Amino acid sequence: MFKFPKDFFWGAATSAHQVEGNNHNDWSEWEKENAPRLSKESGGKYPPENYISGRACDHYNRFREDFDIAKSLGHNAHRFSIEWSRVEPAEGKFDFKEIEHYREVIKALRERGMEPFVTLWHWTIPIWMRDKGGVTSREFPRYFVRFASLMAHDLPNVKFWMTLNEPTSVIANSYLRGVWSPQKKNIFSVFRVYKILANAHREAYRVIHAANPDAKVGFGNIMVFTEPYSNSFLDKFASNFRNYWANEYFLKLTGSTHDYFALQYYFHFKIAFPQKIKNENKWASDMNWEIYPEGIYHLLKRLGKYKKPIYITENGVADAKDIHRERFIKEHLEWILKAIAEGVDVRGYFYWSLLDNFEWDKGFWPRFGLVEVDYKTMERKIRKSAKFLSTVLSNVE
Numbered sequence: 001m002f003k004f005p006k007d008f009f010w011g012a013a014t015s016a017h018q019v020e021g022n023n024h025n026d027w028s029e030w031e032k033e034n035a036p037r038l039s040k041e042s043g044g045k046y047p048p049e050n051y052i053s054g055r056a057c058d059h060y061n062r063f064r065e066d067f068d069i070a071k072s073l074g075h076n077a078h079r080f081s082i083e084w085s086r087v088e089p090a091e092g093k094f095d096f097k098e099i100e101h102y103r104e105v106i107k108a109l110r111e112r113g114m115e116p117f118v119t120l121w122h123w124t125i126p127i128w129m130r131d132k133g134g135v136t137s138r139e140f141p142r143y144f145v146r147f148a149s150l151m152a153h154d155l156p157n158v159k160f161w162m163t164l165n166e167p168t169s170v171i172a173n174s175y176l177r178g179v180w181s182p183q184k185k186n187i188f189s190v191f192r193v194y195k196i197l198a199n200a201h202r203e204a205y206r207v208i209h210a211a212n213p214d215a216k217v218g219f220g221n222i223m224v225f226t227e228p229y230s231n232s233f234l235d236k237f238a239s240n241f242r243n244y245w246a247n248e249y250f251l252k253l254t255g256s257t258h259d260y261f262a263l264q265y266y267f268h269f270k271i272a273f274p275q276k277i278k279n280e281n282k283w284a285s286d287m288n289w290e291i292y293p294e295g296i297y298h299l300l301k302r303l304g305k306y307k308k309p310i311y312i313t314e315n316g317v318a319d320a321k322d323i324h325r326e327r328f329i330k331e332h333l334e335w336i337l338k339a340i341a342e343g344v345d346v347r348g349y350f351y352w353s354l355l356d357n358f359e360w361d362k363g364f365w366p367r368f369g370l371v372e373v374d375y376k377t378m379e380r381k382i383r384k385s386a387k388f389l390s391t392v393l394s395n396v397e
Contacts, residue, residue, distance in 0.1 A: 002333060003397045005340065009115060009348030010393050011077035012070060012370055013314050014059065015122035015165065016086075018357040021055035025085035026130040027123070027360075028053060030181035038361060050363035057355050057373050060101075064108050066380070069371055070354055071112040073386055074393035078109055079313055079350050081119035081165065084147055085126040091143075099154050106155060117313065117350070118155070119162040119220065120148050120204065123170055123360075134182060135170065135193050141200040148204040152211035162262055162313070163204040165220040167197040168250055180361055198253035205257040216259040220313055223247045223303075224267045225295030234273035242271050247302075260347075261303050264314035265332075268292035286318040287366055293331035297339050304344035312336065316352030318359075318366035325370075325385035333392070351389065355380070 017023050035048035059066055070078055086098040109116045121144065125134055132139055148163065170180070171193050178185025205217045224246045228235035251258075268290055269277045283291040296315065303310050317328045329351065340346050356369035364375060370386035373379075 001395050001397060002337060002392060004337070005347065007347075008396070009077040009117075009311065009350075010396075011075040011079060011114065011117075011348070011350045012354035013079035013117075013350045013352050014354050014357065015081045015119065016083035017053060017056075017081075017122065017124045018353070018359070019057040019059035019355055020083060021053070021058045021060055023053065023083055023085060023124065024089070025083070025124040025126060026134065027181055029127070034361075038363070046363060046365055050365060051361070052363075053358040056358050057375075058378050059355065062378070063105055066355065066371070067108050067112050067114065069380060069382065071114065073370065073382070073390040075114060077115040077117060077348060077350070078354070079117035079119065079162075080105065081122035082151060083124065084121065084129075084144075085124060087151070088126055088147060091126075091128045094150065099151075103155065106158060110157075115160065116158055117160040117162060117311070118151075118158050119165050120144075120151060121163065121200075122165040130182070135196055136175075136184070136189055138196065140196050141203050144200045145203040145207055149207040149211060152208040152215065156212055158212075159214070159216055160260075160311075161208050161215055161217045163201045163208075163217065163219045164197060166222040166264060167194075167201075167219065168246060169222055171197075172246075194250065194253060198250060201254050202257045218258050218260045218262045218311075219254070220262045220264050221247075221250070222264040222266070222314070223299045224269055225265070225292065225298050226269050226271055229270045229272035229276075229278045232273070235271065238273040238275055239271040242269065242275060247299075258306075258308060260309040260311055261306065262311050262313040263296075263299060263303060264352075265296045265299060265312065266315070268295040283324070285324065286320055287362070289318070291317060291324065291328055293328070293335050296332055297335035300336065300339035300344045300346060301342070304339065304342075307345070309345050309347045311348040311350070312346065313348075313350045314352040315349070316368045318368050319385075320365075320367040322383045322385050325383065326388045329385065329389050329392075 031052045035051040038051045039048040106116050173180040175189040208215050208217050226239045226243045228239040272278050279290045281290045319325045353368045355371050356367045356373040359366045372381040
C-alpha cells in the first residue's frame, strides 16, 4: 500500500521518433548513414537494421490501441512528443493534417481519462533546420518558438507543456562526446548550445503563456546523482564540477521560466578526479547502467528547495527479461514517498517507456517498455512488471 498525494499523475512516456515510425528528420538520415558503422562497432552482434528506426512501433497508427493498454494498467496521464518535422516539413510550410493527427492523439487520451503532457522537442529537427545548423544556429530559437506558438494556439486544451527534452543529453552526446547526430565534438559548441537551447526554452515559455495563460510549462531535465568516489578534495571537486554542468547550469540559464520541474532520472555516478566514473554496479540494467533508486530521493530534495511542483517525467530500466523492473519501480516509488513525506511537492510519476522502442544510437535492442513489442508482427504484450505497477496503482491511497 503506497500513500501518494490525491490527484497524483501516473503514466508512462514516449517520444515521437522512438515509437511513431516513418519519420523524416535529421536523425532518420543520420541512422541510415551510420547503421553499418554502429553494427560493426557492436562486433556484428546487431545487424545494421537494428539501428534504423523505420516503422519503429507503428504508434502513429496504433496510438488508440496503445492508450487502451495504458488505461487498462491504471494510468491517468501520458507523456508524448510532437514531431516538428511532421508539422513543418519545409520551412514555413505547415502540414495541418499532421496537426489534426495530434489533436486526435490528445482527444484519444482525454476520452480515456488520461492527462496529456506534451513535449515539443525530443531531439529531432526538420531537415531544413538541420541545414541551417540545427541547435548550434542562432536562428534555432526563432524557428522553434514559431513552432511552439503554433502548437499552443492550435492545441488550446493542453495544460502541461514541456518545451525541451533533456537538453544536456544532446549537449553531452552530440557536442562533448561526439557520438550522436550530428557528431560535432567541439567544446565551443557545447557552451553555444547551452545558451541557444536555454534561450529557446525561455522564449517558448513566453509564447505558450501568451496563447494560454493557464498553461503549465517546464522542460524535461535529466539529472545525475553524483558523489565523490572518496573523501579527497580532488574527488569532491570533480563530483561538484560534474553536478554543476549536468544539473545546475541549465537551470541557472533558464531562470524563473518554470511552472514546474520535470525530473528525469537514470544515472548515479561516483566520480574520481578528474572525471572518472567508478561505480560498483552491484545492480545494473541490460545497458550496464547502475540501478540506484536512492539517487532519485536526493535529487528530489535538491529540487524541493525551489518550492515548485515536481513531476518525474522519465524513470526506467532496460530489462529484456523483465527480471529487474518490478523491484526497480517499487524501490524508486519508496524513495519518492520518502521525499514527499519530507515536504517535497511531487505530483506525478511517468515510467520510461510505455512501449519497447527505438533507443537512438543503440537501436532496438534495449527493452525499456512496460509493454513488449514484437517488431516483426507489431504485437503488444503486457509485461509482468507492468501488471505489478497496475496492482500498485489499484492500491494507492
